[in-house]
Amino acid sequence: MTKIDSAILKQKQHFEILDGLRGIAALSIVLFHFMEIVYQPSKNFIAHGFLAVDFFFCLSGFVIAYAYHQERIEKMGIAAFFKTRLIRLHPLVVFGSVLGLLAFLFDPFSSHPETYETGKLILIFLASVFLIPFPAMPDRYFNLFGLNAPAWSLFWEYVANILYALFLYKLSRRSLFLLTILAGAGLCFVSYRAGGSLLGGWNGETFWDGAARISYSFLVGMLIFRSNWIIKSKLGFISLSVLLMLAFLIPFTEWNWLTEPLVVLFYFPLLIALGAGATLKQGFRKLCIFSGKISYPLYMTHYAVMWLFANYYTTYKPETTELFYIISIGTLLLVGFAYLAMVFYDIPIRKYLTDRRKKV
Template sequence: MRFRAVDTFRGIAAILVILFHLQHLNLLSGNDFIARSDIFVDFFFVLSGFVMTHSNYGKITNLASVRLFVIKRFKRLYPLHVFTLLLVLLFEVFRYGVDRYVVKLANPVFADDKSLPSFIANLTLTQSLNLFDRVTWNGPSWSISVEFYTYILWALGLLLFRKNLLLLGSVGLGLAAWFIAQHGGNIIFNYDYGLIRCLYSFLIGMLAYRLSRRLPFTFSYGQYSAAEILLIGLAMLTVSSFTHPESWLMPLFFAILIIVFSREGGVVSNLLVKERFEFLGKLSYSYYLNHTLVLAVMDLLLFKLVKLPHTSLAELLYVVVCLACVHVLSVFTYRHVELILQSVSSNRAPKTAVDMAVV
């Protein structure tokens, strides 16, 4: 079974995260929806729990199958992660040349977030296990770090709890709930407690999948359409207005959205499954890991070297150029980097949302 509509949502969510990192522009500042769009990282985590349960629950039966599962996920995550890490390193070397020989840059070159220890941690996917006091190198990769270790814990949890999803979810969410209560309902963590944030949302996605398989859905096309439109409106409202103490509720809302749209029974989901939108899901992982580098490169080129003024028109040009460059780079990395460790047969097979759930 393919989850084409929610796969397209994943691509849209990746674009919203890009816009979140552009909110410093006068053009986008003051938009509450964009200012809180980093919460869509939790949508990735919930969706990952949903599709991983769908695709791998029946395959994990012993330690050997856990090993195969972890290797498969590593092969899917690591090539693009290390590729973007090396690109960031090259860009920092370029910044060093600009800073020394062209124009003095406001931000220091090879600052604390780009140290040798953090580079090694990024190579080992440990950069977001509370080893540093900030995100390092390619900032969005913090979520790749915690998701990889979430996969390991989840697979081992299936064995420990004898594949009892309710028991696994109850214990895992109980521990996460204690942590969240200690932090006032806030789950907006990354370099420090991002693993707990990811586990919390992932387990919600796991239980959402179990619920979606057990509940009968006998709604009409019109009822599904009304539910989908309502959920889109609620998503815009809740993302625009939630506060940090309420952030623990957002993965629960995303789970409801995923359950409904995974059925592809209404007018919105029928639109999202159209072939013209499929590339959003395919490129979402590349969009996510490539975008901060592209934003930094374009900022240096357009505003520091070309010296564009910070007018609305110049900022609009910057946004359009950034989105276009992210897309072009992502087409390249999707085709030539992301799947490099996959088997030949996997490369030739069409990818579904299950195959591509990575962030």
């Protein structure tokens, strides 16, 4: 561990503003998923909301490098690291799969369940629970996880965590820098091959795009921490939230081949560096903490409703005013449901598993 790492760790920082930005990104994903069902990208005001996933990946690399530095990994052991990460992430993977199955079976606006044999549906559900990519639902665009589409990014998050515990945490800063450069080149290649967009990784056809997206962003997040690229400033939560939202509000144009890689390669790392060194006013502390806590439950529980909404929209073609109320109220209700899932399911389950693990 470097002297820089030691100095930062001794401060026992908790990056509340970054927690707050994670919540802003999760909320943007929800709005993006609502809007992409209704509008073509060129008419979608939050057409680049999907880039929030790349922000998540970058933030994850930073946080993992901070929380599980070399000294701690070697002290706790790889097995303990894997158990800790499973307890943190997997309860909501299971919960999201169950929600997805229930929404699929009891969707009042669709007859799709009738087209699937029971055996195949069981396989799809088990693949979702155990986070095994299984793009087997043509009516859902061959999503890697047809019952809970956002789980594709969790799959790659698991891969990144495994590779981190096996060898990434041991890399020197120079090696990490070179690997990040190579990953950045791979990301640019994926964008070029896909016709100038990074909107890939979520289905069978674009599976490896997900590897490119997390490779660069996770590594550069690590590099920011390991290199102490933390920019001290007087920027606060509101200012940084606005800066983050600007990336998602960039219009979808023929310049995507340039704007999207620039945002992911440089803008998001800059925001992480600024967020880590920003000044948090006391009045926003609780909001940031709540925002950070609700982000993962919101991300992993919202998509079952998206399939219901998509089938409702296809069936009834609601007008713009009705859509405004549906999306606005629906987003608030999803945040409320995510809070209930967090309080009554995720936190108790994780506490139970953690306590049981300590007794073993």
